[in-house]
Amino acid sequence: MNKRKTRLQAILEILTNNVIGSQEELSRLLAARGFVVTQATLSRDLKALRTTKVATDFGGYRYVVMQPGEVPVDEVWEAVPSTAQSGTHHAVESIALAGNILVIKTRTGYASGLAYDIDQLDSPYLLGTISGADTVIAIVNEQYSRTEIFDSFLGFFPDSVLEKARDQFL
Structure with a gap:
């Protein structure tokens, strides 16, 4: 070698x-x-x-x-191993859905790791991610209902964050 x-x-x-x-x-x-x-x-x-x-x-x-x-x-x-396999991402502060774009706000410095973990999920609900210092943009696959997409994040995002965003997915 x-x-x-x-x-x-x-x-x-x-x-x-x-x-x-x-x-x-x-x-x-x-x-x-x-x-x-x-x-x-x-x-x-x-x-x-x-x-x-x-x-x-x-x-x-x-x-x-x-x-x-x-x-x-x-x-x-x-x-x-990614933290996607270890449970909830507590650095996530909020999520918002606008059309097929999911905006995920995190504590400063955590967006890149979160984007990596989302990509590692290999979810059919998400097409890809882009991260900054405290924001992840995830493109949602429009073939699936918003309810299915929301349910896919149960246990991944904190319950309090999901509860605040629930209305956007109904």
């Missing part, structure tokens, strides 16, 4: 088994494994591995590997 492939595999292993929030932190862990790289090389490697930063439940950020099955290495690693 060539040096780049070995390094990419090491990055995948580090990101899969650790919460890494910065390139500096990742660089130190790579150096401990014998891979001394420049920041530019590390950025190219992270891009090649299709990583992204998402908000953690604790207010920080972490790198996650998007679509690990498409990573150009010999071994496929499991994706980092």
Whole structure:
């Protein structure tokens, strides 16, 4: 295996088994494994591995590997489990539906992680998301009723947020 492939595999292993929030932190862990790289090389490697930063439940950020099955290495690693699998998103402050656009307001810094988790749901009710610092725009699939869409969010968004928005989905 060539040096780049070995390094990419090491990055995948580090990101899969650790919460890494910065390139500096990742660089130190790579150096401990014998891979001394420049920041530019590390950025190219992270891009090649299709990583992204998402908000953690604790207010920080972490790198996650998007679509690990498409990573150009010999071994496929499991994706980092998303918080979509762990229950309600308490950082969500409100939701509003306008036509087929769902606007989701979050605490500052949580929108990216929420958008990631929504995308990981692979729901037929939603076509995709776009996130900012405190807002997620989700495009709703108009093939489904608003009631079906609302029901799909039970247990995902806080009950208090859903209750305030219920009238928009009836």
